[in-house]
Amino acid sequence: MEILCERCRERGARIFSTRVNGRPEETTQRNLCFACHDIEHPGERKDMEKRRCRYCGWKDENGFCQPCMREFRRFLRSRGLDFPASQWTPEQFAQAGAIFMELEQHMKRWGAERRRKES
Numbered sequence: 001m002e003i004l005c006e007r008c009r010e011r012g013a014r015i016f017s018t019r020v021n022g023r024p025e026e027t028t029q030r031n032l033c034f035a036c037h038d039i040e041h042p043g044e045r046k047d048m049e050k051r052r053c054r055y056c057g058w059k060d061e062n063g064f065c066q067p068c069m070r071e072f073r074r075f076l077r078s079r080g081l082d083f084p085a086s087q088w089t090p091e092q093f094a095q096a097g098a099i100f101m102e103l104e105q106h107m108k109r110w111g112a113e114r115r116r117k118e119s
């Protein structure tokens with residue numbers, strides 16, 4: 001099922017960003033289509049065209065390639081969290097900071113493993 005852009009709610013979201021700040025309640029999740037992303041972050045997508053997957057290094061404008069995105073979501077689900085963050089319960093928010101730190105470690109290992117297999 002396609003995730004809709006949360007700004008226009010018409011087009012499919014193409015850019016997914018999770019910002020984990022100091023406190024769990026400040027963790028935000030934005031799912032935007034390209035057009036809305038350009039409105040909120042003018043110029044940013046030009047840089048993203050040169051972007052690679054932040055975990056495995058594959059060229060990918062979202063900053064996540066599909067396999068890494070799937071693994072990312074699988075890991076979150078396995079910890080009882082799933083997108084969108086707007087549907088998280090207060091308990092889930094309370095745990096989110098720690099889970100995202102664990103997730104980051106997990107994804108680094110996963111990305112390194114993918115790079116190793118591809119080369």
Ligand SMILES: [Zn+2]
Nearest residue numbers: 005008033036
């Ligand atoms: Zn939109």
Ligand SMILES: [Zn+2]
Nearest residue numbers: 053056065068
């Ligand atoms: Zn990747």
